[in-house]
Amino acid sequence: xxxxxxSEQTKFMREFLEKNPKIQEKRIEARSRWxxxxxxxxxxxxxxESAEPMKPYVYFGGWGKTD
Numbered sequence: 667x668x669x670x671x672x673s674e675q676t677k678f679m680r681e682f683l684e685k686n687p688k689i690q691e692k693r694i695e696a697r698s699r700w701x702x703x704x705x706x707x708x709x710x711x712x713x714x715e716s717a718e719p720m721k722p723y724v725y726f727g728g729w730g731k732t733d
Contacts, residue, residue: 672680683690
């Protein structure tokens with residue numbers, strides 16, 4: 667089986683990142699800002715406990731109501 671195939675999208679992204687190395691640095695910085703964070707378990711627990719259960723048929727109920 668030939669594993670050397672590379673899609674056009676993969677080629678484009680590889681070449682783009684080679685020509686623009688600052689993009690990779692910005693990507694890593696943005697990831698660390700939004701995703702690679704310490705989790706506060708107590709805060710997460712309070713958030714989950716305070717959540718209200720979703721009402722059934724939230725997108726289909728209430729037509730014609732004026733409350």
